[in-house]
Amino acid sequence: MSELAVLHAVRLKGRVSLADLAATLGEDADDVAGVVDRLTESGLLIDGKALRVSAEGRVRLDALLAAERKHIDTAALAAAYAEFRAVNADFKALVTDWQLKDGQPNTHDETAYDAAILARLDDVHQRVAPIVSAAAAQVPRLSRYFAKLQAALDNVHRGDAAWLSRPIIDSYHTVWFELHEELIVAADLTRESEAKSGDAQ
Amino acid sequence: MSTRNPPVLLLDGDASYPPEILGHKGHGIDMMRRNGLPVPPAFCITAEVGARYLAEPAATIDEIWDDVLDGVRRLEAATSRTFGQGPHPLLVSVRSGAAVSMPGMMDTVLDLGVNDAVEEALAAEGTVEFAHDTRRRFAASPAGRDAPADPYLQLRSAIEAVFASWGSPRAAAYRAHHGLDDRGATAAVVQAMVFGNINTNSGAGVVFSRNPMTGANEEFGEWLPGGQGDDVVSGTVDVKPITALRDQQPAVYDELIAAARSLERLASDVQEIEFTVQDGTLWLLQTRPAKRSAQAAVRLALQLHHDGLIDDAETLRRVRPAHVEALLQPSLQPENRLAANLLAKGLPAGPGVVTGQAYTEVDAAIDAADRGEDVILVRNHTSPDDIHGMLVARGVVTETGGATSHAAVVSRELGRVAVVGCGRGVAELLAGKLVTVDGNEGEVRGGRLQLTAWSEDSTPELRELADIARRVSPLRGHASGNYPVLRSHSDAAVRAAMTSGQTDVVSDSPLLAMLAAMRVSEGT
Numbered sequence: 220m221s222e223l224a225v226l227h228a229v230r231l232k233g234r235v236s237l238a239d240l241a242a243t244l245g246e247d248a249d250d251v252a253g254v255v256d257r258l259t260e261s262g263l264l265i266d267g268k269a270l271r272v273s274a275e276g277r278v279r280l281d282a283l284l285a286a287e288r289k290h291i292d293t294a295a296l297a298a299a300y301a302e303f304r305a306v307n308a309d310f311k312a313l314v315t316d317w318q319l320k321d322g323q324p325n326t327h328d329e330t331a332y333d334a335a336i337l338a339r340l341d342d343v344h345q346r347v348a349p350i351v352s353a354a355a356a357q358v359p360r361l362s363r364y365f366a367k368l369q370a371a372l373d374n375v376h377r378g379d380a381a382w383l384s385r386p387i388i389d390s391y392h393t394v395w396f397e398l399h400e401e402l403i404v405a406a407d408l409t410r411e412s413e414a415k416s417g418d419a420q
Numbered sequence: 421m422s423t424r425n426p427p428v429l430l431l432d433g434d435a436s437y438p439p440e441i442l443g444h445k446g447h448g449i450d451m452m453r454r455n456g457l458p459v460p461p462a463f464c465i466t467a468e469v470g471a472r473y474l475a476e477p478a479a480t481i482d483e484i485w486d487d488v489l490d491g492v493r494r495l496e497a498a499t500s501r502t503f504g505q506g507p508h509p510l511l512v513s514v515r516s517g518a519a520v521s522m523p524g525m526m527d528t529v530l531d532l533g534v535n536d537a538v539e540e541a542l543a544a545e546g547t548v549e550f551a552h553d554t555r556r557r558f559a560a561s562p563a564g565r566d567a568p569a570d571p572y573l574q575l576r577s578a579i580e581a582v583f584a585s586w587g588s589p590r591a592a593a594y595r596a597h598h599g600l601d602d603r604g605a606t607a608a609v610v611q612a613m614v615f616g617n618i619n620t621n622s623g624a625g626v627v628f629s630r631n632p633m634t635g636a637n638e639e640f641g642e643w644l645p646g647g648q649g650d651d652v653v654s655g656t657v658d659v660k661p662i663t664a665l666r667d668q669q670p671a672v673y674d675e676l677i678a679a680a681r682s683l684e685r686l687a688s689d690v691q692e693i694e695f696t697v698q699d700g701t702l703w704l705l706q707t708r709p710a711k712r713s714a715q716a717a718v719r720l721a722l723q724l725h726h727d728g729l730i731d732d733a734e735t736l737r738r739v740r741p742a743h744v745e746a747l748l749q750p751s752l753q754p755e756n757r758l759a760a761n762l763l764a765k766g767l768p769a770g771p772g773v774v775t776g777q778a779y780t781e782v783d784a785a786i787d788a789a790d791r792g793e794d795v796i797l798v799r800n801h802t803s804p805d806d807i808h809g810m811l812v813a814r815g816v817v818t819e820t821g822g823a824t825s826h827a828a829v830v831s832r833e834l835g836r837v838a839v840v841g842c843g844r845g846v847a848e849l850l851a852g853k854l855v856t857v858d859g860n861e862g863e864v865r866g867g868r869l870q871l872t873a874w875s876e877d878s879t880p881e882l883r884e885l886a887d888i889a890r891r892v893s894p895l896r897g898h899a900s901g902n903y904p905v906l907r908s909h910s911d912a913a914v915r916a917a918m919t920s921g922q923t924d925v926v927s928d929s930p931l932l933a934m935l936a937a938m939r940v941s942e943g944t
Binding site for chain 1: 782803805810811825828829830832833
């Protein structure tokens with residue numbers, strides 16, 4: 220696994236344990252530990268209560284991401300991101316409907332209501348699959364996101380709804396939010412400019 | 421079905437039909453006209469037609485169309501204007517008659533009846549800017565998108581949209597959730613437009629006959645010079661307090677307040693009135709009982725009782741047990757809220773009220789929380805790694821983003837108080853300040869605002885209400901005394917006490933017990 224993949228995973232998580240980092244990367248923990256040690260020794264990662272990226276690490280990460288973008292067909296990636304925006308709006312609306320029913324916290328006592336929302340999640344999942352494929356054709360490491368979305372969806376289908384939107388764990392929303400960030404970075408936009416245009420909310 | 425009521429009724433003060441037929445808006449308009457108040461001419465297509473429409477849309481609208489055209493002719497005669505053409509074109513609004521606005525409902529279509537020729541005529545009468553602005557407003561409305569050029573087709577499709585929206589899944593779900601009657605349908609009100617956007621001597625607003633948040637006996641409301649009604653309720657434009665109208669047009673203000681007082685007396689309840697001022701002339705568009713806070717519900721009921729507008733039993737009916745129960749919980753009292761400096765306003769995205777120091781950087785927020793500070797995280801936008809700042813924060817505020825933004829989703833998941841979409845520059849404005857985030861109202865105010873609770877023992881309003889209740893309740897509740905003890909104020913416990921012949925009981929919450937007793941004995 221690359222230095223880029225590790226640095227960016229830590230950056231997206233903000234603060235993360237070695238075990239969680241290995242899990243989100245889908246790599247062997249010992250291998251990840253080796254890379255993390257090297258990055259910590261060179262001052263790019265800080266190993267405190269949890270791992271985080273240092274200021275130098277951010278500079279290095281930005282350079283690595285810029286280098287990665289040189290090999291990207293920007294038009295293809297921009298097209299993938301444009302399609303993502305539409306699905307993104309539908310996904311966030313469905314999570315909101317999952318959390319709130321008529322403006323009040325959803326007590327999850329109405330099976331039909333919840334089932335209708337989970338059906339919408341299946342639809343979102345089908346629609347995002349080709350988008351991740353198209354993005355991964357440009358940035359191969361992004362294919363990992365579909366595997367993580369699939370794993371979260373499988374957990375939801377098994378009846379553990381926490382995997383829809385709980386923070387910290389790689390729930391569907393956590394993975395989605397990180398994928399969104401990856402696409403913004405790969406398309407060489409900033410979340411700030413995207414937020415201004417209303418798309419990165 | 422042979423004795424059908426007329427499908428279209430002119431709201432000229434003589435439409436002696438109940439709200440179930442005229443719709444609540446139509447009924448309110450008719451009542452205002454009957455009492456000589458300045459209301460633009462209007463007619464309504466009854467809720468009975470609305471119900472038939474849901475079953476047979478095309479046949480129903482065909483069947484009543486001649487009556488709608490007659491209605492339009494009456495509005496033309498009353499205004500000396502012509503629908504769909506110049507030189508003096510008539511524009512109309514189309515509104516749903518439903519008592520409450522609900523998600524999924526088409527509530528209001530304004531400025532209907534404009535096309536190229538009408539825009540030119542409006543420009544000749546007023547200004548090019550006014551004509552353009554008016555047309556833009558219609559085009560931006562849900563009914564105005566891809567609207568046909570023929571004003572009559574516009575009218576027809578707007579009426580159909582209002583009727584059809586009653587049956588939309590979202591509206592049906594809302595009614596089911598709130599226990600609203602799902603039978604029947606909505607009426608549609610067609611009213612001659614008046615224009616708050618025509619010149620600087622014009623505008624739109626909402627006025628309450630008393631303050632609906634604190635319950636104070638003072639006029640309260642909002643005024644938007646040069647605006648139309650939808651601007652005022654949309655929350656997207658900065659409106660001025662109603663006192664700005666008093667400063668700008670004192671005579672109009674006095675007329676408005678007199679009308680508000682008169683409507684309050686007629687309805688025996690505090691009113692929320694939508695109005696427009698067109699070139700110095702006041703027009704009232706609709707009136708309804710004001711939505712109010714729990715504090716205001718109690719205080720207003722007592723005031724109306726003092727004023728002799730309602731009797732003992734009605735006073736107690738105006739206060740629901742849920743109001744009293746909410747008041748007994750610690751909350752931000754409206755008078756404290758309104759007295760504090762409003763620093764930012766956005767969308768409520770996570771309920772609750774919390775106070776803390778505002779931090780705009782995640783690492784600084786985490787360090788502060790480690791030092792034991794109460795932290796409010798304020799971000800321009802949120803990125804995935806902000807989660808660690810949100811975890812240590814008591815409240816979250818963002819500049820951009822709506823109620824379904826990632827920040828809102830995560831805040832709700834963590835149970836954090838959140839206000840999102842407060843606008844550019846808010847992070848810089850709040851940084852380093854001690855602020856209170858009100859996730860119920862969508863506000864950030866300066867300083868530490870204490871949450872306080874009312875009590876049945878010591879809050880004068882609740883004591884007064886209990887005194888009134890002891891005069892009319894079949895079961896009198898007392899805080900102490902030589903009476904049997906009522907263990908709970910549940911309906912079942914109260915019913916059991918009354919069935920066993922008790923008339924006086926000692927209770928932890930005498931007022932709630934008496935409200936329950938009255939409700940049980942009235943069978944509601």
